[in-house]
Amino acid sequence: MSKVVVKSQPEQQYKQEIKVGKFTLLADAPAEVGGSDLAPDPHDLLLSSLGACTSITMQMFAKRRGWDLQEVSIELGEEKVDDPAQPGKQMSKITREIAVKGELTAEQIDGLRAVADKCPIHKLLTGSKEVVTTLKNG
Secondary structure (H helix, E strand, C coil): CCCEEEEECCCCCCCEEEEECCEEEEECCCHHHCCCCCCCCHHHHHHHHHHHHHHHHHHHHHHHHCCCCCEEEEEEEEEEEECCCCCCCEEEEEEEEEEEECCCCHHHHHHHHHHHCCCHHHHHHHCCCCCCCCCCCC
């Protein structure tokens, strides 16, 4: 199981230091909500995770099959839209546009499109989940 540690940085109101194993990342809130805009905001990091996972999954899939997938480029976005299941409420809509380069057949392109939705982060975002929170002082 992965362990991620996030610590606030008192010198900048919403800047966060994220430790993932031997790596250190930053997150911050945009200036318009009081942040310092020194790093991606958490929504951008989430979209980045989905894009990276999608690309890696597609590359692994193509490599196992010996396909000529030379490059994957993914553009992601998030917007609020009306929730058809709950009139009057909004939900997030994530868009993911994938471009690939290589000598690929139409059948291979279809296979890559199908495997994109099988990446672990896509499954995490769309599947059943539980988030358990505990809070301690000190």
